[in-house]
Amino acid sequence: MVSAHRRPRVALLCAATALTAATAASPAAADTERHCISDVDTGLERCFASFDAAITAAEEQTGRTLQEQERALDGGGVSTLAASSDVIIGTYFEHEDFGGASFTLYGDGLCTGGDDTEFWYTFPPEWRNLISSAQPWATCALWLHAGPDGTGDRDGPYRENTGYVGDFMNDRTVSTTLG
Ligand SMILES: [Ca+2]
Numbered sequence: 001m002v003s004a005h006r007r008p009r010v011a012l013l014c015a016a017t018a019l020t021a022a023t024a025a026s027p028a029a030a031d032t033e034r035h036c037i038s039d040v041d042t043g044l045e046r047c048f049a050s051f052d053a054a055i056t057a058a059e060e061q062t063g064r065t066l067q068e069q070e071r072a073l074d075g076g077g078v079s080t081l082a083a084s085s086d087v088i089i090g091t092y093f094e095h096e097d098f099g100g101a102s103f104t105l106y107g108d109g110l111c112t113g114g115d116d117t118e119f120w121y122t123f124p125p126e127w128r129n130l131i132s133s134a135q136p137w138a139t140c141a142l143w144l145h146a147g148p149d150g151t152g153d154r155d156g157p158y159r160e161n162t163g164y165v166g167d168f169m170n171d172r173t174v175s176t177t178l179g
Contacts, residue, residue: 033101037061040089040107040121051102055088058106062086066137073139087138089178092123092131097163103127105176111140113159114179120150122175131173135161143177144169150177
């Protein structure tokens with residue numbers, strides 16, 4: 001499944017969004033956290049001013065709410081979702097305890113939660129070396145890597161909400177693999 005991944009395109013959309021926001025509300029611009037979502041397959045990235053807005057956008061992309069996604073996984077298992085649309089895969093946070101900026105991945109790569117790597121994703125440059133906590137969705141097991149394309153030092157798998165990724169990988173993540 002690794003070969004199915006395509007290299008993400010440069011995240012110009014995110015910069016454009018931030019620029020627009022800064023123009024519209026300049027006094028608060030310095031405090032504005034970025035909450036971005038990205039398609040793991042295409043690398044298409046969009047950013048929002050709040051976590052809720054980002055998750056809502058990811059839900060629109062995948063065609064179901066996170067609650068509906070969790071229910072589908074609980075009830076019908078992986079097979080229920082395999083034949084349908086994308087899933088929300090996981091969220092990565094700038095600070096410990098799910099604080100600061102956030103980056104949510106979605107896509108058609110369905111996790112099995114096992115030890116095998118199903119697919120991988122290299123973060124855009126502005127998202128590297130800052131991740132401190134992570135939240136896997138859709139039964140995904142996340143690994144964090146210090147190099148691009150799932151290379152370098154790594155830690156994981158993170159299968160539960162992880163308020164701190166640990167000293168080894170804190171602020172070092174460049175890419176993530178998921179299984
Ligand atoms: Ca951090």
